[in-house]
Amino acid sequence: xxxxxxxxxxLSLLFIFSCSDLEKISQQMETIKGNQEIILAKQKDLDSKxxxxxxxxxxxxxxxxxxxxxxxxxxxxxxxxxxxxxKIDIGNSVVMGNPDAKVVLTKFTDFQ
Amino acid sequence: MVDEIxxxxxxxxxxxxxxxxxxxxxxxxxxxxxxxxxxxQGGVEAYKKLYRKIFxxxxxxxxxxxxxxxxxAELGMDVNRMAEDVKxxxxxxxxxxxxxxxASLRNAYPETEEYAAGVRIAVPKFFINGREPxxxxxxxxxxxxxxxxxx
Numbered sequence: 001x002x003x004x005x006x007x008x009x010x011l012s013l014l015f016i017f018s019c020s021d022l023e024k025i026s027q028q029m030e031t032i033k034g035n036q037e038i039i040l041a042k043q044k045d046l047d048s049k050x051x052x053x054x055x056x057x058x059x060x061x062x063x064x065x066x067x068x069x070x071x072x073x074x075x076x077x078x079x080x081x082x083x084x085x086x087k088i089d090i091g092n093s094v095v096m097g098n099p100d101a102k103v104v105l106t107k108f109t110d111f112q
Numbered sequence: 113m114v115d116e117i118x119x120x121x122x123x124x125x126x127x128x129x130x131x132x133x134x135x136x137x138x139x140x141x142x143x144x145x146x147x148x149x150x151x152x153q154g155g156v157e158a159y160k161k162l163y164r165k166i167f168x169x170x171x172x173x174x175x176x177x178x179x180x181x182x183x184x185a186e187l188g189m190d191v192n193r194m195a196e197d198v199k200x201x202x203x204x205x206x207x208x209x210x211x212x213x214x215a216s217l218r219n220a221y222p223e224t225e226e227y228a229a230g231v232r233i234a235v236p237k238f239f240i241n242g243r244e245p246x247x248x249x250x251x252x253x254x255x256x257x258x259x260x261x262x263x
Contacts, residue, residue: 078228080244082256084221086231088213088242092206094129094151094159097118101126103260105117105253108132108214108237111143111170 116250117257124261129163130210132235139173142198144207146180149197153190161187 088106114127131148133140143166151159165183166173173179185191197203214237223229231237231244238245240256 078223078226079246080231081221081224081227082243082246084244085242086217086220086239086244088128088130088239090128091209091213092202093210094148094156095126096129096156096160097126098123099126101121101124103121103125103257104128104239104241105114105125105257106128106130106239106242107114108130108210108235110132110134110137110140110235111167111173 113248113250113253117253120250120254121257125257130213131207132211132214132237133207134235139170139177141207142177143170143173143180145198145203146184146194148203148206149194149200150184150187150189152197152200152203153193158187158189162189 088104090104117125118127131141131144133144147159147163147166150162154161162180162184165187166180169179181191181194184194214231214233214235217231218233219230221230238248238253240253241260243256243260245252245256
């Protein structure tokens with residue numbers, strides 16, 4: 001008799017604990033569910049931000065590609081304008097060759 | 113290159129040599145003055161001889177900026193006179209004048225789509241009747257000289 005009583009007691013205790021555990025678990029599940037919703041919302045937000053970032057990067061790429069030929073052109077040093085005739089007086093500078101020659105080849109020099 | 117042009121156009125082209133001593137080489141200006149001092153006593157031929165000699169061993173001038181005096185002695189020039197002439201105001205003014213002639217062309221004209229703005233200041237720099245040839249070949253220079261001769 002006392003054995004049956006003991007077993008019943010233990011089972012009752014187990015049942016009580018189980019019930020409180022189940023309640024706890026249920027509460028935790030609710031919390032997790034809530035958190036999951038928050039995470040999903042954040043992920044959705046990140047997805048849309050990533051999509052717009054990809055579009056922006058694509059646009060920047062296209063823009064730099066379009067600008068590239070211009071940049072290359074700038075990098076190549078432009079030559080002096082041969083159509084401009086500068087007035088460079090002979091003055092008292094050293095003259096070689098026929099002093100009456102029609103064409104003057106002026107050389108600016110340094111000892112290097 | 114210049115010699116080739118003078119050979120090709122002995123009557124139609126004269127060469128004018130102007131100094132543009134770069135600020136980073138303090139011996140450069142003095143060397144230019146020495147070459148011009150040689151002209152004072154031996155004309156253009158003396159100038160050419162000393163210029164060539166200085167040009168060939170310009171690096172040695174770093175240790176002795178008056179080395180051109182010894183070179184002039186080797187060429188049989190009047191060294192005492194040269195030591196005086198190199199200090200003359202005329203020569204100093206001429207170098208300033210020549211230097212400024214090129215320096216003033218830096219912003220001579222604005223940049224266009226095809227050409228750079230003004231003259232790029234670097235030496236050696238050549239002009240044919242004041243025009244800067246696009247390249248540095250006898251063919252390119254000859255084309256410009258022929259063009260000038262037709263004017």
